[in-house]
Amino acid sequence: MLEASDAAVVAFGHQPNGCFWEALVRFAWPDTAEHVDCDSEAGMFCAVGKSSDAARASSRAPRQSAVRALRA
Template sequence: MQPLKLVETTPGHYSLLLTAGDTPSDTAVDEAGHEPNGYFWEGMAEWLIRTRVPELDGRLKFDPEGGMFCAYGTDREALAALGSVMAEVVNAPERIGALIATAEEAGVVFDD
């Protein structure tokens, strides 16, 4: 799941975290015309849920910032599943451009 981290913030409450601007895909995200900040990664997470893991829809919440992506909730399994799917994207800069283009063609507007 690296570079994402899943932490228990308080008993029974978890956060999935990614330090934005420090990922293997940053340059590719820039080249696709986006800023690789927490808001961009929220949009990507929502797209991945919609297209790859729809069973996670409604099972977690988002609270990104400029320098950090954060998904949180009490469903550790859902957060871990999202972390695994996101790690595939974050660690595959050669695929991110096409994924962004596909999402944008489907109407996704990345709020970066």
């Protein structure tokens, strides 16, 4: 079963793969993306950085309610 975020991406006609999520991070959080190294592959999103950068990105991530609104 797809996660809610993956299902929302598919509903909009995109493939929720590692490259997609990496591009989204670079688009939505460019200030955080410049502090992490990404090594994504087709089936995996990978970002390596400081825990403080991860906490900052996590605090700005869309919540499940936002994902549900996109799907509606």
